[in-house]
């Protein structure tokens with residue numbers, strides 16, 4: 001035991017976490033652990049039997065989530081979390097399948113799967129932990145890196161327009177769309193519970209500090225500073241036109257809109273061939 005280690009005999013989330021995998025690989029100040037903890041809290045509170053929850057994750061730091069939760073879980077290849085989860089959700093509609101993925105994995109190499117799963121209304125809850133860069137591979141720019149933001153591959157500032165993920169999810173047919181940050185733990189848990197009880201393709205973007213890959217090159221500081229940035233700038237607006245929720249983390253005074261943006265009813269995808277097979 002190193003000096004300063006905290007030893008606890010038990011934790012309320014013990015049964016839903018794989019404690020044997022600890023210590024985790026995440027950097028100090030990373031927000032991914034908060035997302036995983038909020039997710040298992042929501043599972044415990046959902047009333048849905050634990051053996052009916054399934055977690056699928058992709059590649060990257062967020063992709064580690066499936067390895068830490070103590071439910072049926074799968075760590076898939078790069079960009080392929082959604083098609084893997086689609087197979088489970090389509091063949092076993094009794095299961096509640098959640099995809100936990102990063103912004104790069106989900107909307108770059110996995111982007112095509114993302115749009116077609118939503119278009120089909122596949123019964124998936126998709127959590128995108130958005131930290132605006134490819135953290136695990138060294139802080140390269142990705143599809144959500146804000147304009148002018150610094151990264152390992154944009155040393156003079158990013159010049160490519162980033163995705164506005166809530167607007168994209170709404171446009172392609174998601175039945176539920178929300179955005180919160182890891183600071184908004186209670187709102188996020190409530191959003192997860194709402195989404196777990198809906199049909200169709202549900203999407204929650206969760207803004208999360210990455211002090212190593214994004215905070216440092218953009219002078220945001222450590223994880224706590226990034227959380228203070230969210231505290232200062234986030235505005236809850238559930239009714240906002242989603243064309244207006246672009247994020248520019250490098251413009252210190254611009255608002256970051258969060259909220260439960262879309263909640264509509266849309267039946268889940270059930271292809272005839274699966275019905276005929278008797279699933």
Ligand code: SF4
Nearest residue numbers: 026027030061135210
């Ligand atoms: S690189 Fe970024 S996302 Fe990855 S563990 Fe570190 S802080 Fe978290």
